Amino acid sequence: MTDINQNPQAAGKEEGPIGRFLRATEIDPRLIGMVGALLLIWIGFHVYAELFLGGGTFLTPRNLWNLSVQTASIGIMATGMVLVIITRNIDLSVGSIVGVTGMYMGLLQVEWLPQYLGLGHPAIWIITVIFGIVLGALIGALQGSMIAYLSIPAFIVTLGGLLIWRGVAFLAADGRTISPVDETFALIGGGPFGAIGATGSWILAAIASAGVIWMIVRGRGNRRKHGFPLRPMWAEYFMAGLGVGLIAVATWVVNAYPWPKGILKQYYEGLGQEVPEDAFISHGYAYPVIILVVVAILMTVLMTRTRFGRYVFAIGGNPEAAALSGINTRAMTVKIFTLMGALAGLAGVIGSARLNSATNALGDLDELYVIAAAVVGGTSLAGGVGTIYGAIIGALVLVSLQTGMVLIGFGDGSYRKIVIGAALVLAVYLDILYRKRLK
Structure with missing residues (x-):
């Protein structure tokens, strides 16, 4: 067995040094593009602050640490959104699932469980985390079943879910903010003691x-x-x-x-x-970041090393051919949305723990940032293409844009929405150009 690229003269006639390097290392060129864009954003914000605000604050340990924590919940959900979009579906309800799971977790640990277990019981946070993830999974399974077995488009089902679950979250506590959460549970959100x-x-x-x-x-x-x-x-x-x-x-x-x-x-x-x-x-490393890394590893293994992952890409490439080849596309759809719901429930755990409360604003507009993160990270809305690491980098890009604008004085939410919207449109346009080039 011999190494590849053993004949550099032959390869050199068709490829330059960069092409040979990429072929030898097998690095995805799109990954380099995403990382390059991320570095440009970081350096750009830091230099701007250095020149016009009297000191660069972006590339500091404090800001980068906070950036990693802020990326965690969006990144976790983006890994699930990759599967949804690969199979040519969409989930607009993830932000509302975060809100409803966060609200019920708040009620569970603040008002319900202490009545039976006692305030501060060590099992409260464990029961709460499991409850939140399971509740999210059940909501995802319900929506997935409606899409798969009632043939209702995913856009309509999850758009309805966006409204329904946000309303349920409000009614659950009559619009109240539930706080403070269990002390051990709050550590999951990060902070000095949550690392x-x-x-x-x-x-x-x-x-x-x-x-x-x-x-x-x-x-x-x-x-x-x-x-x-x-x-x-x-x-x-x-x-x-x-x-x-x-x-x-x-x-x-x-x-x-x-x-x-x-x-x-x-x-x-x-x-x-x-x-x-x-x-x-x-x-040191915050707990949300460690959770994100674990989720990313597990999702990568799921997508690249299991039959489930192969089925996901097969359905995204050609749903009709996948069904004719014996893949139960309906059951797969339910499983994918169940997984998406569970990840949204996990994001609800991190979000409510980080805020040390459950509020009606929890997860608001997260669905847009999650979809944008997956698309900016290279997941094609046409289906069949996407990576877990790309979605996480996409989430980091979006959070970096938001954080950077706040640091340079553009903290108004309107500016951030404009930038995120422009980034999403640009990412889709670049995907179209990339697909045309492959043809």
């Missing part, structure tokens, strides 16, 4: 780095075993170094953001000590 600290972050980084190296070694072994062409060794080393390097940089950034002085004072007062002059306690 794993510096030591835990470096341990997690070491595990993740070992996982990257294991995946590359295992992948090369599988290629050799099945007779597939191998990547050049330099490409393998490059990909391993890139993965480990990105993990190390991300870990350094989250560990460079210290606890605020007020939290430090509260922490040391609880220990009965004075705050040391050189006190520095890192946030």
